[in-house]
């Protein structure tokens with residue numbers, strides 16, 4: 001796949017009048033960019049989801065867990081520009097369900113970010129995957145991110161301009177006080193004052 005992509009990128013460079021044959025800066029760029037797309041930026045499309053270590057919820061912990069900030073590095077589906085920011089995940093475990101290793105939330109965010117995305121779908125995909133694997137009573141995913149398709153081109157919006165999207169499942173969707181508790185913990189973690 002990398003070789004095919006590199007050949008097509010070479011053609012694209014030709015059309016854009018970028019010398020990738022003799023210019024010392026761009027000579028290897030088609031191959032370099034092909035590697036970046038296949039092995040990094042779009043990696044999540046060609047690899048299996050992360051292995052999830054599950055633990056029995058032996059003592060029936062049933063209170064809200066919130067983890068974050070989780071770094072988000074993704075790519076906009078419309079202009080292929082970077083999306084970067086943070087995610088927070090809230091889990092309301094089922095007393096008879098499973099817990100998963102804390103680092104796996106970061107891995108799941110990384111996995112679904114490694115493809116072309118829009119933010120609304122990214123938070124949903126992360127939430128649905130966690131729900132399918134762990135069957136919690138409730139789950140919330142909140143993401144705040146900068147879209148460089150908006151800040152670096154087009155309208156050239158403020159670099160501080162962000163998009164916030166949330167996805168709620170189960171009891172986290174219907175229970176207003178749980179949502180409020182989750183958002184309060186997100187704010188505390190965002191300030192670096194989650195302790």
Ligand SMILES: Nc1nc2c(ncn2[C@@H]2O[C@H](COP(=O)(O)OP(=O)(O)OP(=O)(O)O)[C@@H](O)[C@H]2O)c(=O)[nH]1
Nearest residue numbers: 076077078117118119120147149150153154155163
């Ligand atoms: N809802 C949503 N919109 C996004 C996201 N990422 C980028 N966009 C927007 O999607 C739109 C892209 O579609 P078009 O309007 O066809 O693109 P364009 O003509 O280049 O538009 P401009 O960016 O306004 O120059 C832009 O308004 C982007 O800001 C996202 O994650 N969610």
